[in-house]
Amino acid sequence: MSTLLLSGKTLAKTIQQKAHDEARGLEADGLHPTLAVVVATDDGSTHWYVRSIERAAERAGISCRIVDLGHDATGDDLAVALKDLNADPSVNGIILQTPLPPGVESDELVGHIAPEKDIDGANPLSLGRLAVGQPSFAPATARAVIEILDHFDIPLAGRNVVVIGRSAVVGKPLSLLLLERDAAITICHSKSGPLERYTKTADVVVVAAGRAGLLNGGHVSSAAIVVDVGTNVLPDGSLVGDVDEASVRGVAAALTPVPGGVGSVTTSLLLLHTTQAARQQSRALIPGTAG
Amino acid sequence: MSTLLLSGKTLAKTIQQKAHDEARGLEADGLHPTLAVVVATDDGSTHWYVRSIERAAERAGISCRIVDLGHDATGDDLAVALKDLNADPSVNGIILQTPLPPGVESDELVGHIAPEKDIDGANPLSLGRLAVGQPSFAPATARAVIEILDHFDIPLAGRNVVVIGRSAVVGKPLSLLLLERDAAITICHSKSGPLERYTKTADVVVVAAGRAGLLNGGHVSSAAIVVDVGTNVLPDGSLVGDVDEASVRGVAAALTPVPGGVGSVTTSLLLLHTTQAARQQSRALIPGTAG
Incomplete structure (x- = not known):
């Protein structure tokens, strides 16, 4: 018998288009959806992957800010960067890209990503919220x-x-x-x-x-x-x-x-989550509309 | 064939004894393990259950503080009570007992329980930490x-x-x-x-x-x-x-x-978790011993 191949390519394009449409809607409301990717490695394939996210984001009308702390960043450097991005109202989504410098534990750091900006569901709190059925982004x-x-x-x-x-x-x-x-x-x-x-x-x-x-x-x-x-x-x-x-x-x-x-679907979902986060954050600023 | 009955009674006594031994060890160090149970209902069987926890705690040498906010407590009343207990260094473990007054959502409130005092694993963050292998109390x-x-x-x-x-x-x-x-x-x-x-x-x-x-x-x-x-x-x-x-x-x-x-094992574990929380909290106060 023949096995059906389930390609993700058409779906990826559909989700990218959806992210693009949402980004245009946000722009129309004066909002500029922005994804921040924190990197701390010299690894070439990681930089290649991060640039591919950046290109996809730009195609969808989403700004991508790459925060490169270099391969010798400490855990404290990374924690400070994440907290700064949490506090920065122009940033809607945050990804902490692995690998991290030797001795720096991703597990500890992801707990610093604000749940409302945790568009790759890395914070244990996001996982816990998913488990209890509260709003959160899944990985x-x-x-x-x-x-x-x-x-x-x-x-x-x-x-x-x-x-x-x-x-x-x-x-x-x-x-x-x-x-x-x-x-x-x-x-x-x-x-x-x-x-x-x-x-x-x-x-x-x-x-x-x-x-x-x-x-x-x-x-x-x-x-x-x-x-x-x-x-x-x-x-x-x-x-x-x-x-x-x-x-x-x-x-x-x-x-x-x-x-x-x-x-092929994963990157497009990171973009869609970013636009969804931007929309939720804009609503949370208007009293009476937070959910 | 005959089915073996797996009674929890001997195990419950063993765990109670362990909690009792740990409570004595804490007392020897000048620490008084204390469990707080927040209640907001008139339901008789709930009060009966809470009193059974209190009696078991006292037998194990653990103080039990019942914080009864009455059947007409609001979500805000409960949130304030939980935050006060978080901030109170004499309280080591916190349970929010259901049922709650109509319209008050347990799911939202348990997020206020500090993870280090969440000895019944009710906060979604405790569940998320459990999922990623970080220290936390399971229900x-x-x-x-x-x-x-x-x-x-x-x-x-x-x-x-x-x-x-x-x-x-x-x-x-x-x-x-x-x-x-x-x-x-x-x-x-x-x-x-x-x-x-x-x-x-x-x-x-x-x-x-x-x-x-x-x-x-x-x-x-x-x-x-x-x-x-x-x-x-x-x-x-x-x-x-x-x-x-x-x-x-x-x-x-x-x-x-x-x-x-x-x-029969569950209540004894609430007591053991309380003594474990008390021990962890005392260590967290001494620089260099926090984990």
């Missing part, structure tokens, strides 16, 4: 998985979605979003035993483990929708997901490709 | 499930634990605690379809749905360990769990009873 990657499944009309309510990976960036927030959508969720990981115990009977399998080739065709059923969140760079420089694509193609019902799947 | 009921499984040497790593119920008070925090212990977790709920799809093959089934008789013998295997978190009061005043005990006994390998199971 863009986790949200991208939901968007791509919705885009292809894949039902979630009452279905069993198996999430491989228990990270605070993807696995856990994605599971919360799936519960909101009335799925039954299963989280497995490197220490939970043979994957096929869970994946063989799953309606949807999402792999977010960061291990190239982790999920193969023997793990899934012919009805399975497989979403590949992995982004692994091979020694030859090529980008692959966590799915052994060659073996899953021909077995599963559908598969998101890497590249061109979830990842 | 006592969720922690009680782990403690009772540990007490009976039931392995969790690599096992499939099915949690029925997706509340922010039990289902979600318990799932995070189980992931920390390397279990594969499945969360199902009222809208996830037939329970037996998940429960029949589970190693451990935890029911926290708040529906008397929800889980019956037909749902589980003979190897299953069943943990009943439910506390439902029947019209005749008797207390039952979410498990149809008569049908699960004789099928499952083991079952926690209601009453005398998880619930």
Whole structure:
């Protein structure tokens, strides 16, 4: 049988257009949506990625301010930068880009990002709010998985979605979003035993483990929708997901490709979240309209 | 076959004794562990429950301050009371007891409880911290499930634990605690379809749905360990769990009873968390010892 490839490209463009439309609406109200990206590394691929966010933002009519503190920034430098951006009313969204200098813990720093500007859902408070159903931004990657499944009309309510990976960036927030959508969720990981115990009977399998080739065709059923969140760079420089694509193609019902799947949707969601944050912040300034 | 009944009573006494020992250690250091319980209801069974916490605290050498704001307290009254308790260095732990007056939202108020005093893990920030592996108190009921499984040497790593119920008070925090212990977790709920799809093959089934008789013998295997978190009061005043005990006994390998199971462990954990909070707060006052 042939496995349907679920490309994220059309969806990414739709979301970019939506962000663009919202940005124009904000401009019409005299507001200038602005995303700040804090960087503290010399790593070339990170700078390449940050510039790609900047270009996408500019195309959508969103200002992007790159705050580069250099590879020798301290945790205090980064905390001060984040607090300054929190206090700056011209900044609507904040991303703290990893990797950080050796010895600087991202986990501690993200707690400084104001929840209303935390458009990549990095602050533990954002995750907690997501868990209790209060307004908050989910990590863009986790949200991208939901968007791509919705885009292809894949039902979630009452279905069993198996999430491989228990990270605070993807696995856990994605599971919360799936519960909101009335799925039954299963989280497995490197220490939970043979994957096929869970994946063989799953309606949807999402792999977010960061291990190239982790999920193969023997793990899934012919009805399975497989979403590949992995982004692994091979020694030859090529980008692959966590799915052994060659073996899953021909077995599963559908598969998101890497590249061109979830990842392509993620950046567009960062932009959309920024415009949403800008709108919410402008409302919060007008008494009686805060929600 | 006979189903082993996993009583929580011995464990509850052990934890109470541990809280008592820690309270004595704190007293020896000139510290007086104190738990504050904020109440705003006329409901008799709630007052009965709060008095049972007070008695247990006193037996363990912990002061219990009941802050009764009356059934007509406003959200503002409650927020002020919580902030006062946060600022009061003689208070180590804070519980906001439900039910609250009509129109007052617990979800909003618990965000006011300082995380270091949030000994029942009610603040969304506590839940978020739990999710990212930062120090925080889990809700006592969720922690009680782990403690009772540990007490009976039931392995969790690599096992499939099915949690029925997706509340922010039990289902979600318990799932995070189980992931920390390397279990594969499945969360199902009222809208996830037939329970037996998940429960029949589970190693451990935890029911926290708040529906008397929800889980019956037909749902589980003979190897299953069943943990009943439910506390439902029947019209005749008797207390039952979410498990149809008569049908699960004789099928499952083991079952926690209601009453005398998880619930009996929960109060003792509130006391232990209070002494732990007191110890952490005393360390935070000495420069160089804060964690």
